[in-house]
Amino acid sequence: MTPSAPRRFRTDRNVRLLYTLGALTQFQPGLAIWVVYLLDFRHLSLAQVGLMEAFFWGVKVLVEVPAGAVADRFGRRAAFALGLVIEASGVVLFAFASSYPLLLLSYVLWSGGFSFRSGNDHAYLYDALAAEARTLEFTARAGVYQACTTLAFTASGIAGAWLAARTTLQLPFLLGAVPYSIALGVLLLMREPPRGVSALGRLGYRQTLGAALHALRASRVVCYALLFEIALTTALVPVILLQQPFLQRQGVPLALFGLLQAPASLAGVAGAVLSARVARAAGTLPLALGTLATTAGGLALLAAVDHPAAFAGFVAIHAALGLATPALAAYVNDRTDSAIRATIMSVVPLGTAITFAITGPFAGVAGDASLRLAFAGMAAVIALTAGACYALWLRADAERASGPLARGAGEGWG
Numbered sequence: 129m130t131p132s133a134p135r136r137f138r139t140d141r142n143v144r145l146l147y148t149l150g151a152l153t154q155f156q157p158g159l160a161i162w163v164v165y166l167l168d169f170r171h172l173s174l175a176q177v178g179l180m181e182a183f184f185w186g187v188k189v190l191v192e193v194p195a196g197a198v199a200d201r202f203g204r205r206a207a208f209a210l211g212l213v214i215e216a217s218g219v220v221l222f223a224f225a226s227s228y229p230l231l232l233l234s235y236v237l238w239s240g241g242f243s244f245r246s247g248n249d250h251a252y253l254y255d256a257l258a259a260e261a262r263t264l265e266f267t268a269r270a271g272v273y274q275a276c277t278t279l280a281f282t283a284s285g286i287a288g289a290w291l292a293a294r295t296t297l298q299l300p301f302l303l304g305a306v307p308y309s310i311a312l313g314v315l316l317l318m319r320e321p322p323r324g325v326s327a328l329g330r331l332g333y334r335q336t337l338g339a340a341l342h343a344l345r346a347s348r349v350v351c352y353a354l355l356f357e358i359a360l361t362t363a364l365v366p367v368i369l370l371q372q373p374f375l376q377r378q379g380v381p382l383a384l385f386g387l388l389q390a391p392a393s394l395a396g397v398a399g400a401v402l403s404a405r406v407a408r409a410a411g412t413l414p415l416a417l418g419t420l421a422t423t424a425g426g427l428a429l430l431a432a433v434d435h436p437a438a439f440a441g442f443v444a445i446h447a448a449l450g451l452a453t454p455a456l457a458a459y460v461n462d463r464t465d466s467a468i469r470a471t472i473m474s475v476v477p478l479g480t481a482i483t484f485a486i487t488g489p490f491a492g493v494a495g496d497a498s499l500r501l502a503f504a505g506m507a508a509v510i511a512l513t514a515g516a517c518y519a520l521w522l523r524a525d526a527e528r529a530s531g532p533l534a535r536g537a538g539e540g541w542g
Contacts, residue, residue, distance in 0.1 A: 157288025178492015188481035196474030215241025285386035293383035352521035358479030399450025
């Protein structure tokens with residue numbers, strides 16, 4: 129009896145399952161009110177919440193790149209499975225934690241599990257498309273993936289805020305474990321994407337880390353693109369930490385928190401869906417410059433205006449980040465070998481974790497004193513750091529630097 133041939137990898141089916149997996153992991157009803165939960169239910173100060181955020185991202189600093197190397201060495205699905213179990217444990221513990229040390233422990237699990245998803249999802253998507261020679265679709269598909277996760281987050285936020293207002297602030301977090309259980313079932317239906325023959329050969333775990341580090345040193349355009357995205361994504365600090373206190377200050381009822389955050393989230397969806405089209409029409413570098421200006425402008429508006437209308441600043445930030453993320457991910461993926469893809473893609477989450485750990489406490493302390501001061505400080509930080517990274521990226525691209533990551537000559541403004 130001859131063994132049956134292996135089943136052909138079906139890209140469309142597995143990409144749809146990835147969309148579903150991403151949406152489930154982002155369907156967290158408690159996240160629309162988590163700052164209020166810590167302030168009002170656990171009686172923390174905003175400065176303490178900022179320190180917790182720094183701890184969350186500090187753990188991610190330690191885990192992010194090793195988690196990416198696990199995905200490269202042992203498989204995308206294995207990394208997803210490990211992350212889902214750990215992350216779900218952290219969410220459940222967060223709901224029950226009645227002391228500051230237990231809250232910090234929940235953050236260790238929550239952040240550690242999240243690290244096995246971030247970066248790995250884009251690597252899985254790119255490899256799945258590469259299996260049928262469809263990598264040119266990556267930016268558009270990454271935009272759809274981001275739209276699915278954002279819509280799930282928005283819907284869960286609306287439901288969670290409504291539920292918290294009618295029951296307790298704790299219940300939405302308890303329900304947050306359910307989507308992870310369903311996601312594990314979805315993962316069983318997914319198949320590991322074939323990665324073909326790597327130019328780097330089959331690498332061990334430590335070799336994977338070393339190859340990724342060497343590749344980043346050799347390709348300045350990729351390195352500066354990653355640094356730019358890290359600096360730009362730091363705008364999520366005031367979004368995550370200060371958006372809910374802003375709504376409280378403006379007198380918004382708790383039940384409406386999720387609903388009023390929806391326009392900002394939907395702006396991110398629109399940006400993600402349009403990312404591929406804008407990148408093709410304008411080029412990746414001009415797109416990046418536009419998103420930097422929009423992000424800094426949104427924070428400046430929040431710093432200058434103490435009025436509900438200033439919420440438009442959050443809308444602008446979400447739209448800019450939604451537009452930037454798929455295009456920048458495609459730019460890096462196109463220049464990355466499959467053997468180190470998840471490791472390289474973990475650099476942005478790693479860098480973001482570092483900047484969040486540094487700026488989170490600042491935003492919390494400044495926010496306790498004045499929300500507008502915190503927004504002004506973040507606007508200045510992002511304008512300076514992302515602006516400097518952009519200038520270096522632009523110069524490296526003009527010189528058309530190439531290295532082991534590059535698949536060909538530089539794209540200029542593409």
